[in-house]
Amino acid sequence: MSFPVQTLLIHLACNLFTFLLSCVVLYTNWLSKDRIQTKAYSEGVLWRRLPLILLNLAILSLLVLVGLRAISGYFVLNEYPSALTLIWQVLVILFFDDLYFYFYHRLLHENKFLLAKIHSIHHKASTPFPMEYIYVHPLEWLIGSLGPFLGILALGSVNVYSFWAYIIIRNLHEADIHSGIRSLVFKYVPFVAPAEHHDLHHSKPFGNYASTFSYLDRLLGTAMKAKS
Ligand SMILES: [Zn+2]
Numbered sequence: 001m002s003f004p005v006q007t008l009l010i011h012l013a014c015n016l017f018t019f020l021l022s023c024v025v026l027y028t029n030w031l032s033k034d035r036i037q038t039k040a041y042s043e044g045v046l047w048r049r050l051p052l053i054l055l056n057l058a059i060l061s062l063l064v065l066v067g068l069r070a071i072s073g074y075f076v077l078n079e080y081p082s083a084l085t086l087i088w089q090v091l092v093i094l095f096f097d098d099l100y101f102y103f104y105h106r107l108l109h110e111n112k113f114l115l116a117k118i119h120s121i122h123h124k125a126s127t128p129f130p131m132e133y134i135y136v137h138p139l140e141w142l143i144g145s146l147g148p149f150l151g152i153l154a155l156g157s158v159n160v161y162s163f164w165a166y167i168i169i170r171n172l173h174e175a176d177i178h179s180g181i182r183s184l185v186f187k188y189v190p191f192v193a194p195a196e197h198h199d200l201h202h203s204k205p206f207g208n209y210a211s212t213f214s215y216l217d218r219l220l221g222t223a224m225k226a227k228s
């Protein structure tokens with residue numbers, strides 16, 4: 001099996017997990033005592049969101065199958081990285097991805113045209129559920145997915161296992177920050193933004209532009225106060 005196909009299967013497995021988590025959040029009371037917001041979800045919201053979610057998953061599949069083949073020279077295949085290499089490479093990719101996302105996301109808010117025509121779609125979710133991480137305008141999704149490749153460019157080359165570890169961490173974190181449920185895991189990881197950080201951005205979108213880490217919002221004066 002080629003590495004783009006393996007990569008796609010990892011993405012799809014992560015999305016299946018996120019879909020199942022969405023069903024738990026929307027249709028059971030199992031996690032309701034840990035909800036960040038008390039507002040009720042609108043009825044049938046998952047099914048209304050599904051066509052755009054599926055379109056973006058199709059775009060993602062195409063990007064992975066075609067794009068990764070085109071840049072396969074940047075990947076080290078058939079070789080296990082040391083633990084140190086894996087941690088370093090994942091951190092570098094996450095750092096560049098987050099940096100890119102912060103400025104890109106901030107622009108989508110500060111430019112009135114981009115906010116009205118593109119980013120407002122993602123903000124239909126004021127009380128998000130996990131699958132809404134990918135409920136975005138296809139153009140926003142396409143341009144937003146370039147972030148990790150800046151990290152790969154900075155590294156020069158990346159071991160495919162590091163790249164897969166990055167994908168799993170990024171997907172689980174996106175599911176967490178759109179879950180509407182208080183972070184169980186990520187709040188204990190230093191510098192990593194918990195669900196409360198992005199949930200607040202969805203309830204009142206005037207700050208908290210970073211996704212993976214929260215330091216950029218604090219550094220650049222866009223951090224929101226929990227009760228603002
Ligand atoms: Zn979001």
Ligand SMILES: [Zn+2]
Binds near residue numbers: 105109119123201205
């Ligand atoms: Zn936003």
